[in-house]
Amino acid sequence: MVFSSISFLIYFLPIVIALYYLAPAGLKNLVLLVTSLFFYAWGEPIYVFLMIFSIVFNYSFGVLLDKIIRKGQRNTQGRWALIFNILINLGILGFFKYADFLVENINWLFGLKIAAVELPLPIGISFYTFQAMSYIIDLYKGKGKVQSNLIAFGTYVALFPQLIAGPIVRFESIEEQLMNRQVDMATFASGVKRFIIGMGKKVLIANNIGLLWESVAKLSPDQLPAGTAWLGAVAFTLQIYFDFSGYSDMAIGLGKMFGFHFLENFNYPYVSKSITEFWRRWHISLSSWFREYVYIPLGGNRHGMIRQILNIFIVWALTGLWHGASWNFVIWGVYFGIILTMEKLVLGRVLEGLQSRFDRWGTAICGVYTMVLVVISWVIFAIDDISSIKAYIASLMGIHSSSGIANEYTWYLLSSNLTILIIGIIGATQLPVRLWRCIYSKVLKDRPIVCMMIENIGLLTLFIISFAYIVASSYNPFLYFRF
Template sequence: MVFSSLLFLFFFLPITVLIYYISPMNFRNAILLVVSLIFYAWGEPLYIFIMIFSTVFDYINGLLIDKYRHRKLIVRSIFIGSMAGSLGILGFFKYANFVVDNINQVFQLNIQVADLPLPVGISFYTFQTMSYVIDVYLDKVPVQKNIISFGAYVAMFPQLVAGPIVKYGYIAGQLVSRKVSLDRFGEGAELFIRGLAKKVLLANNIGLLWASVKATQIEELSVLSAWLGIIAFTLQIYFDFSGYSDMARGLGKMFGFDFMENFRYPYISKSVTEFWRRWHISLGSWFREYVYIPFGGNRSGLMKQLRNLLVVWFLTGLWHGASWNFIVWGLYFGFFVMIEKLFLLQSLGRRPAFVGHVYTLMVVIIGWVLFEVENLTSAWRFISVMFGFGGNGFADQQALYDLSTNIVLFFVLAICATPLPGKMLSCMKEKWRIAGVITIPLVYLLFMFLSTAYLVNETYNPFLYFRF
């Protein structure tokens, strides 16, 4: 089940909200846990047991670490066992085939492994349970003794399948006590509807163009088609993933929780470093806190700092998928982050802002080719076409048709990828309060109506980050 489905919007969500709000406060974590398990089991009836096992496994590990706090050898053994267990489950389902395929290629073997589908959201909830155990081990957070509350934290359906990655310390207090009010519910509903519109009206529509370009043989692509296609994907993945994150945060507010912001207009960045401070913020924060800083961060000299960055970016690529594409994609961004730290940031700071914007967008767009095209050979051929090295023509009838039919959509997407619409909305609320009381609800009703109409009539409704 996905948020951008009629089943969720008009069946699951209204019933869940009704049951949640008529229940006493003491039962609400249990209600969230039960409905979250139903939500997950709707699409993953067998794999739900993996999530339940991960939850119980690290809940018990947290209790054992707390119990034997003063016996360092035992605590360290429990901690290592917890990390090995969590990473072992993630590795088996996500990376086993990748490892075996590479062993077969290198050693000319024919080892066979079961081709198991990837459990939805396993990368997200595994990182959440790991962060809890790490924080308990480091005595940063108190142990959670109520398994219902811990289960609600791990399985909470708004952020279960695609984040944001919520660290336990960020939400621990909210599991015990949280504010629920009509105003907060309204704020959450607004945020949810904005996210739904971003996903359904913007990401899905521009995604059709990328789907068409991606399905075209590389030999038949013109330079203009290649650029239109990858720019379409650049916009699709942002509005798809940030839209989902907005929906998750909105649902959280509707149930009394505050989740961290996961996107902050990344395409207005003036450097790659800034881009990654604005893109998938919860993932970057997780790697910084649990990998980069423990490895020494920037405290042990330049060479070790660069080593730590290399490790983080290798893992960032690997986290996204079991493919050399993702590893190269991660290292590609790591390279630019490192050269920016060495000298490029200072150079960009002396240039007009548009230079940094253009540089960053070029790096990011080329990076999305590595991310999305199925293998490195195809990605290189696609990039060659983009820059006129493939022998393809500059433009053809199909490219001109795609440009003319999508140019307004491109313009709307470009504007919506900036803070401008949000500033206009805030201005309406502050300066035109009387008109805003009428106009703003009508705008959200229109977004909801158009999104629903689209979902009724269209079959193209992918969610890109479900595969991670």
């Protein structure tokens, strides 16, 4: 079940909201836990037991680790307990997500014929495993308190708004909210507003622009004109942003409806002026997780430049692998590791110099530099066959095609998708927000009732159009569903 589905919007969400607000305060977490497990079991009936195991296992380990620490044995028994917990969590994640990938590569390297496991990937396992691990690691470091309430801890791990695609929530950020939270009408309305905006981004922009990418992806890469190849790559670049950020908006909005305040996961990443800035703005919760629990424990930047560069490559190879059991994801991660290292050593100062010396032109050059590299990265991300990636990138450079820069099909695709492309490009910037703020400050500031009516009518219209599209369309993918 995904948020942009009939079953969720018509049945699941209204029933959960009714049960939650009818339940007494002491049972609200139980309502969320049971409904979240049902939400997960809707698509993964068997794997709900895996999630329950993860909840009970990490809860019990948290209690055990707290007792060990209270005895003053943090650096002895506590360390071994932490290592064991991490190994079990990563072992489960690795088995379900990477077993077939490992078998495939062993067979290729040694000429063997080991049978693949062929287990379907448990939905959201990467997200809830990382959340459970962060709780145990923070507890070991003394950054958080043990959660003695199993229901509250289970709610933290299984909470349906952020279960499938994040944002990755650290326990310490919602610890107090798990036990004490209040939702007033303004907060609930804010959550509804955020949910509808995210739904519109996902359904109306991501889905429609995704059709353009699907059309280009079906073509043979070695016969693509450069213009068509870039058109498809830009389409996927916009699709994955509106798909994932829209889903994150819906998750944050749902959280507010139940009294939770999740941290932002996207901050207009496509306006970045460097790849370093891009990764401060894209999938913020994942970047923060790897920085806090991998990069810093490896030594971060504390042991010289060579060690720092090595740490960067380790983190980015793991970041790529986290996204999926395929070499294209590893290459994608290493690709960013190389660029980030170059920016740290040389390019960062060059980019800063361009912006300070040439002002707007320098800023524009840095923006183009960033977006070209980002678009290429999404090609690597989207295509899982290495030879096809090479062929597509060659098409971007105009190497293979005998049709020149563009052909009739290029112009057909551009003309038929120009409106959605313009909407997507403008929507990925702060321009719509700035325009609304300008209108508000100059026209609507002293007319709160008019402002409220315009906003509510706009949101209602957006919801109706989005819902109608869901009903009418059979194309409603969610790209991060498989991670």
